[in-house]
Amino acid sequence: MSPPRLTGALRSFSSVSKKDDFTEQLYDLKTKRLKRQKLFAREGLTWEKIVRFCTEHQDKAKHQAISQELKNLLLAAKQIVGTEHGQEIIESAAVFLFETFHNKDHVGTEETRAIKQMFGPFPSSAAETSYACVARLLAPLRDSQVEDFIQIHSSRHSSHRGSTFGCNIAFSYDCYTLDPLEELPWSGIHEKSMNLDF
Amino acid sequence: MACARVPLDEQQVTEPGPLGKERTLPALHPERKEERYFVPYKPPPADGSPAEVEEFLEHAKFITEDLEWLLALPHDKFWCQVVFDESLQRCLDSYLHHAPRGLDLTALPSSPAVADMQRSIHRVVFLTFLRMATHKESKEHFLTPAVFGEIIYDNFLFDIPKILDLCVLFGKGNSRLLHKMIENIFIQQPSYYSDLDETVPTVLQVFDTILEKCGLQCEGATAMGPMKLNAHRQPTAMTMSQQELVDIILYLCDSTTTIHAFQDIFPAACSSFHSHGFVSRLASFYEAAVPDLEKAVRKRNFDDKALQEDLWKRLSHSCRKMVETAHLLLHHTCLQPILEGQENMQTFADELLQHFTSLLPEKRFLSDYDEQFPIADDISLLQQALPVIDETRTSYLLQGVESAWDSVGRRKPQSRTKSKASS
Incomplete structure (x- = not known):
């Protein structure tokens, strides 16, 4: 709980601000994750593009094995998002996993956090499986080929951050700290508080 | 697009x-x-x-x-x-x-x-x-x-x-x-100025609430009618629970820091505070609340001595912020127009002297203020800007400041006393 604050009193007792009930939790993490999944599914890379990319660049003889890896990736994605979701959400999750693991050599903390951020708690075996699938799918391909593909299609990797408002502003993290008028020595407090009432 | x-x-x-x-x-x-x-x-x-x-x-x-x-x-x-x-x-x-x-x-x-x-x-x-x-x-x-x-x-x-x-x-x-x-x-x-004007009484109410919580009569209380005989049983800073005392000091610390930060960053707000008699209300609050709170922090028995020390620092910080806020208000509303050579300089000078005079009864506040922002310096500035300043009035004021130091049992820092004597 926040300590008592002047601005809290002003919000409660003056009529100059909008009255809002901040105890009401309108947007919980579950709702937020669902929203993010939908947004992710709407833009950038799609499952079809991944399927095409993986098959187009490899021998026909390997297509069956590739198809099996893609199926395994979808199954792992299904385990991560939950079985109650439709094909669209599962494919979008598989896209997310593909993007997450395409240039990784293990399932690290960063990847685990990114998956949890998107889908909530998930079985770690599913993450390991999807990592292994992506690794096998991309093993025959050159790194630059994969990077180009991701750069072109992925919304997560698009670099429009240069125009972000305030990116050139020097921001200071300094904050107000205690600046006492009079620093009494610790002993001073003790001496004065001693009551020698004989 | x-x-x-x-x-x-x-x-x-x-x-x-x-x-x-x-x-x-x-x-x-x-x-x-x-x-x-x-x-x-x-x-x-x-x-x-x-x-x-x-x-x-x-x-x-x-x-x-x-x-x-x-x-x-x-x-x-x-x-x-x-x-x-x-x-x-x-x-x-x-x-x-x-x-x-x-x-x-x-x-x-x-x-x-x-x-x-x-x-x-x-x-x-x-x-x-x-x-x-x-x-x-x-x-x-x-x-x-x-x-x-x-x-x-x-x-x-x-x-x-x-x-x-x-x-x-x-x-x-x-x-x-x-x-x-x-x-x-x-x-x-510009409607924000009206909102600010509407907010200042609530800010003042915060100080009154602190006085009330400390069992100290606030300015508005006398107008509300006779007090019950058992009204004095209200907890004081010495008798309230430790958590209440902590909350009050945290509240005071936050309030004084916030007000000071706002006025420091946006001095144009000073006139809104000034028009509500903020300086004198703040000084009265200081005079009434600070000694009681200081006494409570010093004399109450704290199991956690680090907390006691922290509360002391917060209270002392709040005192500094209150004094600095009063100085900011007086500086921006009275002294600055004189230094800028605006019209009606005499009116601003009279107002500043009037403010200092009205602070004479608030001896603890006045001595703390004078320690940080020597009143003699401001008067000297006034005398340079306006040679027709009434000397009897300024002498009376400076004597009042000296008497405030004496009555709170403190001595002015030596170097300042000397420099004043030589000038």
């Missing part, structure tokens, strides 16, 4: 509708808002169990990502989101409410990951408010100033408590930018 060299509020855009058919809309239109769902901010966990830390990090990541996305939006889309997305405003409000201040008891996050994340949020929240306070981003991207004033006011994008929060959260290192922001807000929407 909206067209150039026309204010955003007058632009129309043609874009595909939900069914794919092209349609023309005002550039600022609720249907152009993205469904983003900003989550409200929660402060870093106090004890920092791994699960709580993880939850904080996850929550905070959503906020930083979403605000970075917002800051990267083009001008027109940014304003659609700001005006029509209620979840964004809730997110920003929740940050202002709950973000730890530098003065909070548990201000420092326990883990480096939490501290880093908190810093990221802190920065993007500030930049978001900065963009919301900017009506002209470039020659092509701007709002009509009057419309900007209406938008920020009618949608409560800024209000007085928010402005005060911004000052206390970001003012220490970003005072110049904040000054520009707040100045622009007040210039484009």
Whole structure:
């Protein structure tokens, strides 16, 4: 709980601000994750593009094995998002996993956090499986080929951050700290508080 | 994309509708808002169990990502989101409410990951408010100033408590930018001055509430009617629970720091405070509350001596801020116009002397004020600017200041006494 604050009193007792009930939790993490999944599914890379990319660049003889890896990736994605979701959400999750693991050599903390951020708690075996699938799918391909593909299609990797408002502003993290008028020595407090009432 | 060299509020855009058919809309239109769902901010966990830390990090990541996305939006889309997305405003409000201040008891996050994340949020929240306070981003991207004033006011994008929060959260290192922001807000929407005027009595009420909680009669109490015989049984700073005493001192510390930060960053606000007799009310409060609170912190038995020391520092800090606030008010409303050689210099000088004279009974406040901002120096300035200042009046005042020092049993610092004697 926040300590008592002047601005809290002003919000409660003056009529100059909008009255809002901040105890009401309108947007919980579950709702937020669902929203993010939908947004992710709407833009950038799609499952079809991944399927095409993986098959187009490899021998026909390997297509069956590739198809099996893609199926395994979808199954792992299904385990991560939950079985109650439709094909669209599962494919979008598989896209997310593909993007997450395409240039990784293990399932690290960063990847685990990114998956949890998107889908909530998930079985770690599913993450390991999807990592292994992506690794096998991309093993025959050159790194630059994969990077180009991701750069072109992925919304997560698009670099429009240069125009972000305030990116050139020097921001200071300094904050107000205690600046006492009079620093009494610790002993001073003790001496004065001693009551020698004989 | 909206067209150039026309204010955003007058632009129309043609874009595909939900069914794919092209349609023309005002550039600022609720249907152009993205469904983003900003989550409200929660402060870093106090004890920092791994699960709580993880939850904080996850929550905070959503906020930083979403605000970075917002800051990267083009001008027109940014304003659609700001005006029509209620979840964004809730997110920003929740940050202002709950973000730890530098003065909070548990201000420092326990883990480096939490501290880093908190810093990221802190920065993007500030930049978001900065963009919301900017009506002209470039020659092509701007709002009509009057419309900007209406938008920020009618949608409560800024209000007085928010402005005060911004000052206390970001003012220490970003005072110049904040000054520009707040100045622009007040210039484009003068109704904020009326709101400020309406807020000052509530600020004064906060001080009265503290007096009341300490069992000290406040100014308004005498007018309310006769007191019951058992009214004095109300707890005092010595008898209230320790938690209550801690809360009162934290409240005082936050209030005095916030008021001072705001006036320091935006001195134009001083006249609103001044017109409500803020200096004399603050001095009376100081005189009544500070000795009692000091006595309570010194003499009560604290099991946690670190807490006792911390409370002492907070109380002492609050005293400094109250004195500095009084000085800021007197400086900006009376002394500054004289130094700038404005018209009616004599009136300002009389007012300043009147203020100092009215502070004579508040001996503890006066001596603390004089220690930080020697009144003799201000009088000397007045005498240089206006040679016709009544010397009897100034001598009486300076004697009163000396007597205030004597009556609180303190001595002026030696160097100052000497320098005064030699002058």
